[in-house]
Amino acid sequence: MKKRSISFTIGIVLTSVAVIISAVSLVFTPYDPESMDIYNRFQGPSAMHLLGTDHFGRDILSRIMSGSLVALSSALLSVTIGAVLGIALGLVSALSPKRISSILQRIIDALMAFPTILIALVLVTIAGKGILPSALAVALAIVPVFSRLVYTMILETKEKLYIKAAVSYGAGWLRIAVFHLFPPMLSRLVTQFTSSIGSAILLESSLSFLGLGIQPPSSSLGMMLSEARSYVLTYPYQAIPAGIVLLLIVLGFNLLGDGLSEVLEGGRRIRHG
Amino acid sequence: MGKYIAKRLLASLAVMAIVSFMAFAALELIPGNAALIAAGTEGSSSSVASIAAELGLDRGFLDRVLLYYKGILSFDFGVSSYFGESVSTLIGQRLGVTFSLAFLSVMLAFFFSVILGSAAVLGRGKFLDAFSRSVVQIFSSIPSFWLSLLFLILFSSVLHIVNVGDYVPPSVSIRGYLSSIILPVAVLAIGETGPLLRLVRTSMIRARNEDWYRIGKVRGISRMRLVMAYALRYALPGPLTLAGSELAKLLGGTAIVESVFALPGLGRLFLTAVEMRDIPLVEGIVIFVSFLVVLMNLVTDLILFVSNPSMRKAGGIRL
Numbered sequence: 001m002k003k004r005s006i007s008f009t010i011g012i013v014l015t016s017v018a019v020i021i022s023a024v025s026l027v028f029t030p031y032d033p034e035s036m037d038i039y040n041r042f043q044g045p046s047a048m049h050l051l052g053t054d055h056f057g058r059d060i061l062s063r064i065m066s067g068s069l070v071a072l073s074s075a076l077l078s079v080t081i082g083a084v085l086g087i088a089l090g091l092v093s094a095l096s097p098k099r100i101s102s103i104l105q106r107i108i109d110a111l112m113a114f115p116t117i118l119i120a121l122v123l124v125t126i127a128g129k130g131i132l133p134s135a136l137a138v139a140l141a142i143v144p145v146f147s148r149l150v151y152t153m154i155l156e157t158k159e160k161l162y163i164k165a166a167v168s169y170g171a172g173w174l175r176i177a178v179f180h181l182f183p184p185m186l187s188r189l190v191t192q193f194t195s196s197i198g199s200a201i202l203l204e205s206s207l208s209f210l211g212l213g214i215q216p217p218s219s220s221l222g223m224m225l226s227e228a229r230s231y232v233l234t235y236p237y238q239a240i241p242a243g244i245v246l247l248l249i250v251l252g253f254n255l256l257g258d259g260l261s262e263v264l265e266g267g268r269r270i271r272h273g
Numbered sequence: 274m275g276k277y278i279a280k281r282l283l284a285s286l287a288v289m290a291i292v293s294f295m296a297f298a299a300l301e302l303i304p305g306n307a308a309l310i311a312a313g314t315e316g317s318s319s320s321v322a323s324i325a326a327e328l329g330l331d332r333g334f335l336d337r338v339l340l341y342y343k344g345i346l347s348f349d350f351g352v353s354s355y356f357g358e359s360v361s362t363l364i365g366q367r368l369g370v371t372f373s374l375a376f377l378s379v380m381l382a383f384f385f386s387v388i389l390g391s392a393a394v395l396g397r398g399k400f401l402d403a404f405s406r407s408v409v410q411i412f413s414s415i416p417s418f419w420l421s422l423l424f425l426i427l428f429s430s431v432l433h434i435v436n437v438g439d440y441v442p443p444s445v446s447i448r449g450y451l452s453s454i455i456l457p458v459a460v461l462a463i464g465e466t467g468p469l470l471r472l473v474r475t476s477m478i479r480a481r482n483e484d485w486y487r488i489g490k491v492r493g494i495s496r497m498r499l500v501m502a503y504a505l506r507y508a509l510p511g512p513l514t515l516a517g518s519e520l521a522k523l524l525g526g527t528a529i530v531e532s533v534f535a536l537p538g539l540g541r542l543f544l545t546a547v548e549m550r551d552i553p554l555v556e557g558i559v560i561f562v563s564f565l566v567v568l569m570n571l572v573t574d575l576i577l578f579v580s581n582p583s584m585r586k587a588g589g590i591r592l
Contacts, residue, residue, distance in 0.1 A: 110563070115522045115524075122296070125300070
């Protein structure tokens with residue numbers, strides 16, 4: 001790693017902090033994130049409540065901690081499902097005969113052309129509200145990104161001489177896919193995975209904000225902001241802490257994704273002299 | 274050239290057919306059928322049956338598919354079960370708001386990105402480039418719903434400049450109209466600037482590395498002329514295509530902003546439809562928006578194709 005990337009450094013710091021805070025929330029939060037204290041509602045930051053309290057008097061810091069865990073874990077779930085399905089679809093589409101592959105590509109075109117929030121809303125109409133339907137909706141929005149990426153990368157690599165050599169040696173298609181096609185794609189996939197987590201968190205929080213994702217009393221950052229919206233003109237402070245945390249987490253993953261691609265591309269260039 | 278256009282047209286038709294079928298099939302999966310939902314909790318079994326007959330639910334699957342495509346071809350998406358009005362009328366009433374939001378914000382984002390992006394890459398200072406890179410990162414990470422809330426706090430409750438909640442159509446007062454859509458347009462434009470500025474930057478960097486750019490510099494052509502006459506022409510097709518498809522996407526992607534700023538647009542109509550489980554309305558909006566998306570992409574592609582000789586030769590590109 002010759003070249004240092006600022007994006008990478010900031011990204012890794014932000015995402016590590018987010019992961020650590022969410023992990024800590026499993027064993028410790030300053031208060032129970034769901035316990036209400038109606039006499040102490042709408043408080044600003046104080047020594048008792050570092051980030052103040054919300055409209056039920058719940059501790060905002062504790063809710064942000066457990067909300068970050070929800071955001072991270074549901075994004076990880078969505079992106080994993082989306083990536084696996086997308087990679088499979090891309091593989092099948094790139095390796096199958098032209099007629100089938102062009103039909104699959106049209107379907108991916110259709111998914112890509114669609115506003116993601118619309119896909120999510122249709123899915124919520126079918127499956128109902130809740131954390132699982134919204135995670136699936138987010139996954140569905142991730143699928144075309146990965147399948148397009150895998151598809152184009154395979155088409156690029158398929159023409160390379162070493163693949164033709166492997167074919168001429170009589171290697172089976174599975175061997176070629178696993179040992180020859182997959183490794184050069186790995187760094188791009190890792191990069192894409194990382195930045196997709198950023199967009200998944202954004203999308204999940206948008207759905208929660210609209211009241212279609214996770215349901216109360218569980219908290220997610222998007223739902224905290226949705227609740228803050230009702231008091232935005234009377235208690236504007238309510239909308240600030242969760243929003244900043246959400247922005248920093250998403251920014252962290254986006255920077256990490258970009259930084260990774262800078263670092264990995266640099267690495268590749270060095271290796272090839 | 275004719276062959277390319279024919280190919281693109283055919284592909285678009287295929288995408289439309291696939292999308293509309295997916296929408297139909299997806300909404301078939303809904304537990305409890307549309308007639309039960311439309312009749313509500315107090316509906317008697319005879320009213321459920323009559324609604325079912327009206328919606329064509331008593332026929333076989335193939336019959337319903339045919340009926341559905343017949344409806345699409347004649348722009349008849351049925352009657353909304355919540356509003357009790359024809360779905361195409363409802364969409365028509367709200368399309369204007371959403372279209373003006375989408376169009377204005379993409380225009381704004383496009384010009385801002387082109388100016389900042391070319392100045393950052395082709396200008397002298399390094400500061401501007403670092404600035405534009407930070408803008409890309411921050412603008413693409415900021416949640417649009419949170420930004421909307423911040424704008425509400427700042428402009429409505431701190432500065433008292435804009436009133437939210439009373440949308441004024443342009444036919445009543447242009448001033449009122451502008452002041453009711455300026456904040457949502459700004460929120461959307463900021464969201465669109467992320468991907469657009471990123472693409473302008475990379476295209477401009479590619480332009481800077483081209484031989485003709487260096488030769489132009491060596492020959493002493495002024496930097497301004499080099500950018501205006503050559504680099505922009507070289508670098509713009511990509512961002513233009515993106516702007517076209519982003520505009521199309523926004524037509525179905527303004528739900529959050531419309532909901533926060535209480536604008537009577539397509540996005541909010543869709544949210545209501547989802548909330549009320551109004552199946553004909555959901556179906557109608559999905560089909561309508563997806564057809565718009567496909568058409569917009571087709572038009573941008575064709576414009577690019579006709580306007581760019583090198584692309585005409587290569588047989589067209591897809592981004």
